[in-house]
Amino acid sequence: MSIETLAQTALAMVAPGKGIIAIDESTSTIAKRFDAVGIPNSEENRRAYRELLLTTPKLGDHISGAILYDETIRQSTKAGVPFTRVMADSGILPGIKVDKGPQPLAGFPGEVVTEGLDGLRARLEEYYKLGARFAKWRAVIHIGDDIPSGTCIEANSHALARYAALCQEQGLVPMVEPEVLMDGGHDIETSYEVHEVVLRSLFDALYQHNVMLEGTILKASMVLPGKDSGEEGSIDEVAESTLMCLKSSVPAILPGIVFLSGGQGDEDATAHLDAMNRMGPHPWPLSFSYGRAMQSAALKIWSQDLAGNVAKAQETVFARARDNGLAARGQWGRAT
Numbered sequence: 222m223s224i225e226t227l228a229q230t231a232l233a234m235v236a237p238g239k240g241i242i243a244i245d246e247s248t249s250t251i252a253k254r255f256d257a258v259g260i261p262n263s264e265e266n267r268r269a270y271r272e273l274l275l276t277t278p279k280l281g282d283h284i285s286g287a288i289l290y291d292e293t294i295r296q297s298t299k300a301g302v303p304f305t306r307v308m309a310d311s312g313i314l315p316g317i318k319v320d321k322g323p324q325p326l327a328g329f330p331g332e333v334v335t336e337g338l339d340g341l342r343a344r345l346e347e348y349y350k351l352g353a354r355f356a357k358w359r360a361v362i363h364i365g366d367d368i369p370s371g372t373c374i375e376a377n378s379h380a381l382a383r384y385a386a387l388c389q390e391q392g393l394v395p396m397v398e399p400e401v402l403m404d405g406g407h408d409i410e411t412s413y414e415v416h417e418v419v420l421r422s423l424f425d426a427l428y429q430h431n432v433m434l435e436g437t438i439l440k441a442s443m444v445l446p447g448k449d450s451g452e453e454g455s456i457d458e459v460a461e462s463t464l465m466c467l468k469s470s471v472p473a474i475l476p477g478i479v480f481l482s483g484g485q486g487d488e489d490a491t492a493h494l495d496a497m498n499r500m501g502p503h504p505w506p507l508s509f510s511y512g513r514a515m516q517s518a519a520l521k522i523w524s525q526d527l528a529g530n531v532a533k534a535q536e537t538v539f540a541r542a543r544d545n546g547l548a549a550r551g552q553w554g555r556a557t
């Protein structure tokens with residue numbers, strides 16, 4: 222796979238006013254989401270829910286790609302049309318979550334490292350044949366007393382880089398996601414410092430593994446105070462801190478950065494993205510790869526009537542996609 226093809230795919234993922242919808246929840250994670258609204262966690266309900274999301278009318282106007290779970294990339298609509306074909310018809314790139322989740326990092330209490338490298342080459346080859354054109358791997362960094370350790374940061378950066386190199390070998394654009402969690406009582410300055418160290422470690426590892434940055438997308442967390450800190454960073458403070466951190470640690474050759482919503486309210490995630498884009502121009506497009514912030518309202522509506530509320534739930538999905546698409550241009554309807 223040529224770097225030109227990978228670069229074209231990466232640029233399409235961050236096309237102006239478009240972002241990514243993350244619908245890659247594992248079976249256990251979606252069980253929690255379904256439980257919260259009283260939906261039985263059956264394979265048919267999971268399939269129907271993903272069909273609702275992916276067949277939202279005009280979704281491709283604001284969504285460039287969707288991250289799928291292993292089960293989902295193999296599924297079809299009730300009418301028998303593969304989800305990957307539905308997406309292609311809407312101009313939406315199929316992506317796939319390939320990591321196996323975080324596990325305790327031996328010797329480092331309270332820290333985790335993401336697993337899933339064993340057998341990854343063969344899995345990526347299959348996913349490409351199934352229609353995937355990009356992949357995602359999430360590392361999880363906790364902030365706490367004396368953590369994260371350098372070892373934890375290095376182990377996760379190394380895994381992200383090995384994953385990214387394998388993706389590019391198989392013709393898939395790697396989305397690298399080093400999420401610094403909001404959990405904890407740390408202030409925004411500490412969040413900034415950890416984000417900066419993590420991002421510098423990541424890009425050093427990508428360089429060491431000959432990963433072509435022009436065919437790579439960063440999925441970043443925003444620089445936020447810990448949710449137990451009692452601090453409420455203003456919209457502009459979060460936007461400024463995040464931008465400064467990215468500009469000090471992310472190479473300009475990267476085709477784009479998408480943000481995760483990670484614990485933020487739906488509207489906060491949109492407002493922060495909008496504020497950052499209003500502060501532009503920047504070296505790279507800044508867009509979104511939201512999961513809960515795209516879906517939570519729709520899931521509540523759908524749960525009230527699985528058969529009758531599909532169109533109503535889809536209206537909410539489209540509205541969230543439109544709002545975040547506007548925020549990716551710095552044109553969301555927030556008063557300045």
